[in-house]
Amino acid sequence: MWGSWSESYPQALPAEARATHTDVIGRQPEARREAAKSLSARGIWRDGAGPRQRLGAGAGEWYEMGVGEQLMSDGGSASGESRRRGWARKKAHDASEEGTRAGVSVADPPTAGAMVVVEDLHRSYGTGAGAVHALRGVSCSVPRGELVALRGRSGSGKTTLLNLIGGLDTPDSGRITVDGTPLADLGESELLEMRRDRIGFVFQSFGLIPILSAAENVGVPLRLRKVPPREREDRVALLLSLVGLADHAEQRPGELSGGQQQRVAIARALANRPALLIADEPTGQLDAETGMEVMDLLRAVVRSEGVTALVATHDANLLGLADRVLELSDGVITEAGAERGAGVV
Numbered sequence: 001m002w003g004s005w006s007e008s009y010p011q012a013l014p015a016e017a018r019a020t021h022t023d024v025i026g027r028q029p030e031a032r033r034e035a036a037k038s039l040s041a042r043g044i045w046r047d048g049a050g051p052r053q054r055l056g057a058g059a060g061e062w063y064e065m066g067v068g069e070q071l072m073s074d075g076g077s078a079s080g081e082s083r084r085r086g087w088a089r090k091k092a093h094d095a096s097e098e099g100t101r102a103g104v105s106v107a108d109p110p111t112a113g114a115m116v117v118v119e120d121l122h123r124s125y126g127t128g129a130g131a132v133h134a135l136r137g138v139s140c141s142v143p144r145g146e147l148v149a150l151r152g153r154s155g156s157g158k159t160t161l162l163n164l165i166g167g168l169d170t171p172d173s174g175r176i177t178v179d180g181t182p183l184a185d186l187g188e189s190e191l192l193e194m195r196r197d198r199i200g201f202v203f204q205s206f207g208l209i210p211i212l213s214a215a216e217n218v219g220v221p222l223r224l225r226k227v228p229p230r231e232r233e234d235r236v237a238l239l240l241s242l243v244g245l246a247d248h249a250e251q252r253p254g255e256l257s258g259g260q261q262q263r264v265a266i267a268r269a270l271a272n273r274p275a276l277l278i279a280d281e282p283t284g285q286l287d288a289e290t291g292m293e294v295m296d297l298l299r300a301v302v303r304s305e306g307v308t309a310l311v312a313t314h315d316a317n318l319l320g321l322a323d324r325v326l327e328l329s330d331g332v333i334t335e336a337g338a339e340r341g342a343g344v345v
């Protein structure tokens, strides 16, 4: 299974990255130790830990390297078995759909034509007495063209919910519809395409490939989709300009500030013109002022690119920039539909 990743993904990268990534995942020869060390320092790679163990520890981090869409197709956190179980649950769920719909909070925004509709979502980790019920019947929706903030304390289930909506994980039960498509209806390859072409991901730790320039990082999703070089260069230039980094195209992530790196990550997430942008604590590693700038940028791209954004944050100062705020508390939505930041700052 891993063979299909190492055979297909590196071909989509520039030669230098191709060699490093193949080696980091595979043999790690002496000449590439530095790259491996850098990934290891960020917790992305640990000596001796196989890819599957790493995926178990945090599938999202592989995505952050820009390789997630390939890895997820080969054995991400949602195994074939769990997806099959998801199918069985979906069928059972469909049978009682009316009852589920009745459970949607009246405070939710209208679901008709919404970019994301989540219905009675449950997700637990572990079993028996030690089970953690991360989501306990979440129902909510994200209207098209809005910037929606997902707020909640640490451990309230934000990442779990975003991973499920982004198709990086499978629910125990419940239903997720993204851009009109129920995720449970998608096979592995269709889900992969959905993640690659219709959803952009931004993570707290930026997830840029250290040996690539800003422009090359932004271009990775386009290479994966085999966009012709000229078109790719034009799109990358436009995106870097959109995020205010036209003059930093040739710099590598290590030569950029945290805020600039996150801007590159946002540009990369927008590369394939996604319908939905999912950001998990995008300002978590930034100081307050830079965090506000990044949120401002997110808000601007929602407008200019016509994208819908769902952004998890527990920073109260950032919530005022959102069109709407969803509050997650101990695995349930406790407040929804706060329009234009009213009463949330």
Ligand SMILES: Nc1ncnc2c1ncn2[C@@H]1O[C@H](COP(=O)(O)OP(=O)(O)OP(=O)(O)O)[C@@H](O)[C@H]1O
Pocket: 056, 125, 126, 132, 133, 134, 152, 153, 154, 155, 156, 157, 158, 159, 160, 161, 314
């Ligand atoms: N892989 C896992 N295995 C076991 N428990 C998990 C796993 N992932 C999350 N949890 C638990 O599920 C609950 C929700 O976690 P989640 O990461 O979704 O919360 P969060 O709101 O994103 O937190 P934070 O703001 O700290 O990132 C927590 O109790 C967490 O410990």
